[in-house]
Amino acid sequence: MDDLEGQDGSGGTGREPGRTAGNYRLARSLGRGGFGEVFLGEAPDGSRAAVKLLHASWAGDPEMRRRFATEVEQARRVSGFCIAAILDADPGAEEPWIATEFIDGPTLQDAVAEDGPRSGVELHRLAVSTATALAAIHAAGVVHRDLKPDNIMLAPDGPRVIDFGIARAVETTSVTASGVVGTIGYMAPEQLEGMRLTSAVDIFSWGSVMVYAATGREAFPGPTQASRIARILGAEPDLGALTEPLAGIVRACLDKDPGRRPDATTLLNQLISVPAAGGRAAAAAPGARSSGAGPNGSAPDARTRAGADPVPSAFDASARVNPTRVATRTPVDPTRVAPQVPVDPTRAYTRMAPGGAASADPSAGLAPPRTAPPVSGPASAAPGTPPPHTAPASPPPYSSPSVPGPVSGGRTTSPPHHAGVPPYHFHGIRFTDPRDLAAAMQQNWSAAVQVFNDPAERAALGAWLVNDLGDTTLDRSLFRGHANSDANLAVASFVSQLRPDLPPIFRGRGATVAELGEVFSDPRPLFTGAPLANEMLLMARPSLLRIMGAHHGDDSGELLRLAEHLDEAEQAANAFHKQLTGELEGWRTAHVSVSTALILTFLLHPERMVPPDDGGDTGVREWAAILWNRVRSAPLPVNAGYAAVAYGAVPTMRALAEQRRHWEKRHGEVSTRHDSLRRRVLLQERLVLALRICRFAILGIPAGIVTELSAGSGMEGVVSLLLVVGVLGFVGAVLAEITVRIAFGGPARRNLRYGELNGVSSQLPPLTAGVDRIQGDLRRAREICGP
Template sequence: MNETTERVDPGRTVGRYRLLRRLGRGGFGEVFLGEDEDGARAAVKLLHANWAADADMRRRFAAEVEQARRVSGFCVAAILDADPDADEPWIATEFIDGPTLQQAVTEDGPRTGADLQRLAVSTATALAAIHAAGVVHRDLKPDNIMLAPDGPRVIDFGIARAVESTSVTASGIVGTVGYMAPEQLEGMRIGAPVDVFSWAAVMVFAATGREAFPGPTQASRITRILSGEPDTGDLAGPLLETILACLSKNPKARPQARDLLGHLVAGSAPSGVAPTKTEGAPRPDPTLSYTRMERPDPVAGPEAAHMAPPPPSGGHRTPPPREERSTPRPPHGEGRAESGAWGASSGPRGGVPPYHFGGTRFVGIEELAAAFQGNWGEALRVFADPEEFAALGSWVMHDLGDTRVDRALFRREVRDVNLALATFIAEAAPELPPRFRGHDASIKGLAALFHDPTPLVSGAPRANELIMTARPQVLFQMSRHGGGDSAHLASLARDVERAERAGLDFQRELIENLDGWRDVPARVDPALALVFLLRPETVLAPDPGAGAGPETGAWIRALWSRVEATSGADRAGSAAAVYGVLGVIVSMTGQRRELLRELEARKGEQRHLVERDTWRSRHDTALLCLPLLAIASCGVGGGAAAGPSPGLGGFLLTVAALAGFAFMVLLVVRMAEDGRVRSAERRRSNVLPTVLRHTGQALRRMDQDLERARRICSRPHTGA
């Protein structure tokens, strides 16, 4: 795990652990490096204060801890200790000393060959162990896979839940866009298959260095997961087939983790699994009726006996009806246009077989649409199940004979379930108020929902929910509902589209012109643009946070000048673009500070080596002169003493010569021993100018990028 992270207040403790530094933060909490009295290290995760104040969240966190303790310790970061009842609930897991898979692939490139195969097997092993304990990870991604010296480990069970209690509510979707399964994005009840989908998306990233479902915006990435095909790069063979099976849109078609592991070890692809690609794939005939249809009594006609085929094995058994709702037919001649009004084809003549939903019998499409809108989660299951959806299509088209709902909706494969449901409701009952996933989608409701950019900037759990709602396609469907907001909603949808384009154009202009931005992906959050459109007063320059440094502020001021020079949708899009690259700015300015420190350190090292070499040269010269001076001194002294006693002078001269010779021998030996050190220092001294030159060039390029950014943002800008 990266140790160059933010330090915390000295002396802060959690349980038996003294916190050394912050390792990361997310929507649910913060992770710190902790150390106990014996020096053993742990990754200590604290729940955010806003979550800690939630009694239900505390209860679920305690359950998650107990579930996670049951996971076998191989291939995962083992739980060492936890206290769900503390003022700040926390959990301590094994500290993995190594980079994340995200860091490793970003810095060293994609994995290939046996390295990729080992990674796939190890992570699938961890997944099998997690699922065997009855836990769903729900946020498996490259940042949650640590590459330890003894092999990969899966980390972060802070948001894992027991399989039997897994659910998602309108309060938010847990996970990371890019590695979330379609049913997870749709807000449907989820289970272990979401982790299998995430595993496959992680393997695509490990093998290609790119997400499996890339896109320039969050909304486009979500749409591609829901309805598009993965980009698997150069992957081939059984591993590719296994990954494609795991990326199936249908969770029932994905292999279980233990079966996945078996296929990887055997080098075989899963059999009998529906492929991800769906073009030309057969789907149930929408004219057939299945489990949600109740046919007329036999007395209704001779054809009734064969109209309803038997339900498929394992099909849903409709509960006994509690209530029947019907739509009153207007008098003949009081029809409305087909855009949602009553017409000659708005319903069948004679009796209408009821459709069952949520324990209620419906014989009118408007009431059914209202029920769908009021129970979005259950309605999603109808649209996500091909058989259930075929039954709905048969009832609408053949039993009701309704032509207001576009029949193409039932004849195409449903890929974006939320959008399909919103389309059905808008076409079947446009008089209903606009609502999406339980949210009021009127202008007033959207203004209340998108009133604060903070959840989107911080990555809070509800951010994904907001992103799904802010998509222009969704807003266009909301505009189809009658009422005074219709035109305003359509205009807002167009403004969000324009804001996205403006933000992407701004980011691409930076990427194309700034040397250090070549690999930066262009991404603009439509939900953030929508906040800025609905709440112009929130269009404020981002705060990079404490410790960001003056360089970060300089970059933000430079880019924000583009925002100040624009208005309307362009202003909202440009502001969203700046927020979108805030992490890039903070990272690059942090690198610049490191380079400056490196430059100063190398300059100091160079001065030290030069001074040391000079001192040694003078010192060695002085040492060589000493024996000569000693011999000379003894010679003069011996000559002076030779007058009265010539033998004594000769003796002193001989002693001085021998001492000088011995001193010189010792000096030569010492210089020989020191030679290797001096040689290494000279080599280092010769290399340092190159290091200094490259470091200086990197700093100049960064400074030049900042100046180019200032010029780009100061140029007159006109929106498209």
Template sequence: MDGAARTVGEYRLVRSLGRGGFGEVFLGETGDGARAAVKLLHASWAGDADMRRRFAAEVEQARRVSGFCIAGILDADPEAEQPWIATEYIEGPTLQASVVEEGPRSGDELQRLAVSTATALAAIHAAGVVHRDLKPDNIMLAADGPRVIDFGIARAVESTSVTASGVVGTIGYMAPEQLEGLRLTSAVDLFSWGSVMVFAATGHEAFPGPTQASRVARVLSGEPETADVPAPLAAAVRACLDKDPRQRPDAPALLDHLVTGRPLPTAGGPAVAYTAATRVEGAPAIPATRTHTRLETAPPPVEQAVEPSVEPPATDGGTRAPLTQGAYAGAGPGSAPPGEAPPYHFAGIRFTRVGALAAAMQEHWPAAVAVFGDAAELAALGSWIVGDVGDTTIDRALFRRQVRDVNLAVASFVAQARPDLPPVFRGHDASVPGLRKLFHDPRPLLTGAPMANELILLARPAVLRVMASHGTGDAAELRSLAGSLDAAERAGTAFHQELVRNLVGWRDVPARVDPALILTFLLDPALVVAPEPGIPRAEGDWIAVLWSRVEGATGAERAGYAATVYGALPTVTRLARQRAEWREREQSTRSEYARLEATVRTQKSYGTAKTCSLWIGGTSFFVGTVSGAADMPLMAALGWLTGLVAGMAFVILVVMDHSAHGDSIARARRVRHLESLPHLLPELRSGLQRMDADLARAHRIGGGSGSTAR
């Protein structure tokens, strides 16, 4: 869409500022020059009634938050053909861009950032809103302090934790429970805050990894890298990065700790969660204060039956299967039949057989995740399976170790108990045809749409191998896909590491090898096409050079290399823009040098002319005076007249010189600047030569010629 040719409300859309999964943000200007950030819901979403409702809710939520900590709303029209919202335009870089370009924060600057962002979270949560995508790109460093932006996926307390199309958030800044699709509270924003502070203080993510899959695994089960976070802040950061949301401080407690230095309150009790009806779960009858609450953004659990006669879902187009047959065999009302184990209750149904329970858990995945994500519930389930039922088919490790990857645990349980069922993961058909349907379009992965994170959770070799254990007709192909995904990730990561080792401009660039994109390419090799370059010419040069590595590969390596190139697009764009800026600076410096050189030359000419006129004037007056004393009137008159003309010329030259070149301080400053430019030009030329050398080395790497000179 050409933003410059459009007008929304009173705003003329000047240029695009960014694009995400829900919409695109433009710089808008009114007739009087006032600026705003205008967000338009994607045209593909505009016809979706549910998305329109979400967009309207976003406007109302953002209006409830105090404007001092976010970009305030100026105008909005959720009912427009293409809904839009205009917010305050904030001059300044994002925290992400600032840290990349200027380096990590430290000292008072880091402390101010921590306090300001914690204040913003306290205000956001006080308005009954959970942001759910706090990250460095969503923090603007305005002149009057940091501002939290992009409420595009923020949700009010009564909304769900998962959108209609998948898990929402940004890998690397999402809390474990957010990745797992568990019940969410405002504690997810505190986890994101801790991750943001690690990045701000160190320049790297709290949970780094070479691939998306490894980063997901590290968030779920690994420890954060906080060693380089300054001591005064490190304790708060570690508290916020606790895997258990109940152990994290809330925003007011965090803010109090940062401002006063008082210890963070000892956590341990269950987080208070408000439902849509503001009913407090797991809390005493006395209303809790806001300081000790968590705002719920998860849906209520699967409805629990209060009567013992609940039937299972229909399985044959509306006709309900008998409780003793089919997938739910062994599930039903009443007491267990003689000789059978006592019942286990799940989703409002009584189960007496493990296989029937596994089938129900596959169908009611969120409720199953809640069981496996709660240590007490998991222990009760293990006790029933091992002690009451005496089942010997399920791996006991599922119940005897701390579960780090809850979704994978549910999938393993279902696959072990019911290998005859079709492979399903988080409600998605995980057969090969089902995967092809899910991964048919790479655009959600490239734009950051909510479905992208859902696909990343599925696109893991361990998940594919568990799905293959269902023993369906495509089990061998699923195992092959898992192996290819492993190999492709390794190849793509090695390609990226080769670039980082050999190219100066790629130092410390994190790998963005997206396993979901790899799986998309593996399932349909026809989708492996080079990305379209942007405006800077050098961007196309970089893409062509890197893509040559893809063209020279086949199979899993080709998919891995292609995903690496797509993951490197932010770096390519940055390098291309940097080269264009440096080239422009070199040209402007050359022009400035030529202009200053001519100006200084003119200054010197004026100086010479003034000196000459002053000398001539002085000499002429002297000659006139001597001639008058010698009674030579004609000679004296000529001398005095010449001196007068020379004096007038001197005055005129002084006025002209001052008018053209300023006072002596300005002229001296101009001369010093001219003398400094010859030192700057070699630095610019050297920088451009390093960029050209990087591109040449990348060409050799892309051609597959192996390591190059370091």
């Protein structure tokens, strides 16, 4: 995942620039990820390449080597247009490597961040080029799986898709325990769910990339990882300023159902058949939603499902939702309400006896796509008796409760309802008691999310509950939510309000304290990106824990306390992060990801709260020890938040350690060079000065001769002295000249040395200031975090 792969620096290659991989000399590092490090490679002919080496920790894994070799072979099959072509590779080397075309240009991520979003012809050109690259990739039987703005290079001759390091062949794309690979914000729903993947995940990622290119933000933005995941799984994309016809194409690519997304070839054909900007009605664009007519040209109403415009809440007078809309004799929409019958407006709503629950016959389509603990609903309990609350250590296979009731058309239905109460259809079953409906929704979570994610369906459900049944207990905000709300939380709240007697379950997973302890027993999925990580992020929210605590279980109070502790720890973590970035100069641009799932792991398992692994990096070890002092000195639950900051800051600490090594190394090199030049220049100056003195002394010879001629024999002593000085000066000048030229070169070389000294001297102040800043940050960090 986005937010996790780049954090893995352990097991790095350790290869110093200047070494080789095949025929390529590794000039400098271009970046490091979870699987390998990329270097700028130079071939003997002077050409350049991006050389990726597998991390040493992965290189020792035979299975990873096999996958790497397979990926290289698959990548070779991809046509070289619109991608970074494969130049050479050696999967069998001691350190497996692959060399790809070096693209000299910024990434789309950097270009949008620096120059702003794209629009018009420029955006359309980007869309066509990247779709062409996907068509080539998929034609070779490869799924990229991590298409994102950072993996699109804007070369002088057009955009190129890069980084096939995590690509997989289509025929082997089932997700296993090795984990989900990708970047949150650009991952498809099925990728987050850990389902079998197809090339449709790249189409979803492409749509998300286009939204970023056109708006400068993600299609499913959110303040936390959990909120972003929740929006991808159950909310409509925010297309922002993206205009038709491209908006309609992108919307179709961001469909939750991979089967309804276009393939890469269809996508490319759609893009090249529409104008770059305007010129065609939005409704004509593939995937565009009409704002004025329904599927048959009629005005849309609350019954419209996929593709409907958001409708107002059932409690908004302008919504005009018919509270008892009827279903025709054609096949029943699973979430339609039954035919309208006269309703006594003065009838007071009372809950029906538990014995009227609908059957959960698997043949009726109630089996959910995930496992959940058995739910003892009201159908199996004595009338008026709530079922016992159970908290299994791990969720057993799902089993639907058997509910007695009349059978119609081979399907078990609810028993006869009170006169005048229309039934509500959910997942092919008719319900007259909302409590039974809530139990069914808990058991069929995915179908329930679809209801709450569709504004029309949500409004229709609210109309049935409030207008038809006269409910006065449910929170009305559940039915006023818009497309960007969290449908999973809405389902959880709906169930907890109507059936607090049921065990707490979220998305098919038990949510008692014991069951949460099992889910959060191992934090490794949060770092490897395994499918469980997404579930952990969705469950680790104070709001959800409060909803789960509303169930009348033995540990409901403990769940509520856990929610308060998580809230407190998260606030402490955010404050700690704000203090670090505000008071430490080197941290001001740091992107520290504080994981609430990791906080909850530490709250449930304090024994897991140990310092992060430094990977053998002494610089990281020093920073980690400083931050961990803050953890040691704080009590629960605050220390759990501080610990999460320390773990989230590992990439920052690694970058700071690398920066410190670079600055100190450079400062040491420049200082050494400066001292050496200064000593040499000083000696040079002394010898040149001696040469000048000797040259001046030579004048003693003519001065002595002139003195002797003018003064006669009376000045013999002076004449002798002048002649001796002149001779010595001559000899000294000859020797000094020879020495200076041999040791320091001619005048041009000596002047150049002066320039070198001045240049080195000018480098020292900023380098010294940088080193002082780093040392100052360390001192201030020690003050912030304690001794």
